[in-house]
Structure formats: C-alpha cells, structure tokens
Amino acid sequence: MSTLIMTDPATGAAITLEEATRFIWAEADLLDRLDYKPWLPLWTANGRYTIPVEHDADDFDNQLNIAHDDAVMREARVKRLLSGFSMSAAPPARTVRTISRFVVTEQEADAIKLRAAMVLVEYKYERTRVLAGDVTYRLLREGGDIKLDRKVVRLANCDDFLHGIGYLL
C-alpha cells in the first residue's frame, strides 16, 4: 500500500513529485547520453546503487547482486566505462530508456521515496534488446540540491539469464 502524499508548496522543504520526476528524467538523460561524469555528484556520500539478482531481495549487503556500489565503486565503474579500454563499453551500446508510472511511497521532511517503471532498449551490432525493471529511488534535499541516496533497479528478469550490460542502468 502506498499513499500519494501531496506536499504543501508553502513549506518548501519537502521534495515534490514534480521535482523528483524532473531529477529522475535528468538522470536518465545523462545515462542515455553516456554523460557519466556529472552522474557521480548527483549522489549523496553514502548513496548506494543496487541491482539485485533476486527479485524479492532486500538484505543487499548479505546477498549477491548484479551491482551494489558505494561511492568508490561508482567512481571506479564510471572510470572503467569511459576508459576506452573496456570492449563491452567501447564502442558503447546505444540506449534509449523511459521512466514513468511514478508512485510516491514515503515522504519525509527532506526526503522522498518513489518507485517507477523503467523500459530500456539497447542496440549494438546487429541486435536490439529490451530490459524492463522496477526502480525505487530515495532522494534527499542536501543544501540547495536534490541528491540521489538510494537507487534499486529490479529487472523483470533479474533472476534469469541476462547478457553483458556495458552501460549504467
């Protein structure tokens, strides 16, 4: 169960759904354009970027994930993808993703949690592949900026076979 909580614009502190979707679409746009360097400072210092293997996983630290990145791993991942020496990322696949069906699941004074649907189409060489997933976000207001604190991408087929993914979800 979740409730769509409308924020009173007069308080100003809470993150509105409109602000959240604007942020999430901007992030998706960065990722599709492979503009990974500005993606790193979107995160809080303790932010975690997680892509679990099991669809119902929640104890990510003690389970195997496809990715479970802290700040150090995110930075290393971006460096790797942009290095030009990773053959799965150079040349890169082209991706087009859309994120929608937003549901606000929790709202705090300075934070918002949402879940959303992501559909991503990947093209490389002679093939086109589709990845779909449920994405949950926790966004925080830090100073004047909205930051990404948690992002969990639950692919529809996460516990089945995938293919090499040479880009960020």
Added chain:
Amino acid sequence: MSSMDFGALVKDDRVHTALYKDPAIFDEEMERIFKNTWVWVGHDSEVPSANTFKKSFVGNQPVIVTRDKGGVIRTLLNRCRHRAASVCEKKKGKQSVFVCPYHGWSYDIDGGLRKVPYADGYPEGLDREEFGLIRLRTETYQGMIFATFKEDIEPLVEFLGPARKWMDLFMKQGAGFGVKVLGEHRFRFPGNWKIQLENTTDAYHFPIVHKTFLDSLDAETENIFDVIGSGGWVEDLGHGHSVMVMIPDLIDLEDNLDAAIPDRFAELAEELRAEGHDEAAVRRIVRAVGGTGFNLNLFPNVACSMAFFRVLRPVGVTETEIQHVAIGMGDANNTPSPAGNRARLRLHEHFQGPMGFGTPDDAEGWERVQRGARAGDDLWIMLNRGSEAPAGRPQPGHNAGDASSEVGMRAAYQQWKRMMTA
C-alpha cells in the same frame, strides 16, 4: 558426418572453425559428449536437507537435483512420464512431492510415481516402477554433484583423476568452515560453448581484456593479478581437465598462515575479530577470502575458478549460458562469518556477472570470436601458444611453462576428439 571427419577437425595445435559454427557438429556433441560423460549439476549446499531440490541441466536436457529423506542425492529428468510436461519450474526449494500441472500425476522427491488421478481409467493398472521420473546416475566429490546419462561410465572419482587434488585445494577457501553457495550470476552470450570452455584456461587474454578491471584494483592486488610470466603454469590433468596456476603463492590456502595480514585486509580483519574469531581463524579467513590462485577446468561444463564455480550450458550452436556461482564459508544452517562472506560477495560482484568489471568484456570478446568465425572457409583456431617450453625450462606442465600457455585448451580438444570419434 562420420567419426573420421570429426577427428580431422582437431589437430595437436589447432582446431577447425567448424567446431564453433556447424549445427550438425553441435547436435553430435550433445549426444556424444554431454550424454556420455559426468556433467556438473550442482553443489550439495544447494540441496542441504531432506526434500530440497534445485533445477539444473545435463547438456540441453532439464533435470531436477533432489535430496530425499535418507539424504540420497538424485538427478531426475524434469518431465512427466505421462505427456511430458515439466513437473518443476521453481529454481530451488523444499517440497516432498512434484505434481505435474497438466493431469496431476505426482512424484516423490526420489522420483517414484506417487499418485495418478482417476486411476480407474487405466483398467490394466499402471506399473509404478515403470513410470517414475527418469533417474540419472549421480555421484559427488567435495560437495560437487555430477550426473550422467551413461549408466556404465567409470566412477566419478576415476573420471576426475588428478583433478581431485585441485578440488581438495580449492575447497580450502572455506577456511575450515566448509563451502556453500551464496548466489549466482547467469548470463548468455551469442557464441559456441567451447569459446567459454577455452576461456577458463586462458591467462593470455587477462591483461588485455581485463585492463579496466586491473586498473580498478589497489596497486598490491593489481601486482598479484599480473599473472603472465610470474611463475604460473598450465597442466593437462587428463580426461580434458586442466589446471591453470596463476598465483602460485595461493595454491594452498593453509600455507603461510603466519604471514602478516596485508594492509588492504586490515579492516576486514578487525570485523572478523569483532565477530569473535580468534587470531588463527582471522588469518585463515583473510587468506582464503579471494579464493585460490588457480582455475581448475573440468571437461565439459564446470570450472573451479579462483573463488567461484563457472558453469556453462550449451543452448544452441551459437548460444551459451554461463553461471558464475558465488561461494562462501559455512553450510545451510551456519554462517560462521557474515563479514567474511560479505567481503566475498563484493569481490564476486566486482568482477563477475552481467555488470561486473570483467564478465561483460569477456562476453563481448566471445561474441566477437563468434562474429569473426563467420569469415573464412577453411581457417583454423590456433592453440599453439606455449607448445615449446622456454629455453632451459622443463616441458610445459607441472611447475613449468607459463600461465599463458594454451596447453589446457589442447587438453580439452583432445578429449573432444576422443569422445566425438569413439
């Protein structure tokens, strides 16, 4: 195609490209190889107690691996004996009965036919002995479960032969607590299964393909992974099996336990002490956390690869599925070191899986092999690296040669030739 033709496609130092792309060869491989040898189907920690099961494959045939109330592990074809529907579509779990969803025939965990609805429709009666799930011969060594369609095959321990010593060494990464499966990555690549089989005994590609993985390591670890020309070797262990030693210092994880704990593991060591482990256990866990310094390649479908099991499954002549099975310390009822296993999980995620820092580049490389193999009508795949020992060194093999030798691939293809021409 006759047996003679298969033999001509494998020479001592090269194999014909047809082995990667001829559908007729693939069909024959499924019969002559995957139905005539021991094939890995699981680890006993995946069926830890009575009435537990996991789905698996022998070649391209779906099976269920089960443990019955008496502890016996069995491999059963996942096919109802009535009209063929699969009786299990859960990856793993615990239940004592499999019920076919189509007409309700039910089977015990050991495969025996249990009940048939409206049985009076068979006036002559049904022979329960005849219509149980088909059982494959199943044997285990060091917790690794293998099954075979070939009833009269040699015992598993003989098939493994000298590879057993390396399996014993590999399991020492349980640090005395045993080894259990923690999870698995699964991915496919559009290429032939033997491209992957070769890769687990291919140190030559490592510094090239995995440059970005190496660049992501601390300097000390990067140095350890500098495996070419560092005293490693590849050894033919018979039956198509081989071992590639990359880091000789990490062959026996029970050696050198008195050495100082490296700085990069200081934080982990503190966590382990906080878990209540004594200093000896802390040293054992830290030394074992990254796995062993070798890949043991077992023909045809599994490898004990440093810190995980690599499992391959041929899907089609140009489609292969890989599992990277993460392993840690303990057993089904006991996790002696959550911190140690967390460290192992993070190391696994770092390299393996669809978004690891290593696997996607491997998968892309294998796909490129398959794409390139379309070119040329009569070209060969070269496996001649390290045929001769470097001057003044003994012949490649135990403690000689180099980790980048292709002797392990030659061993696998000689087994392929023996089985395809038998």
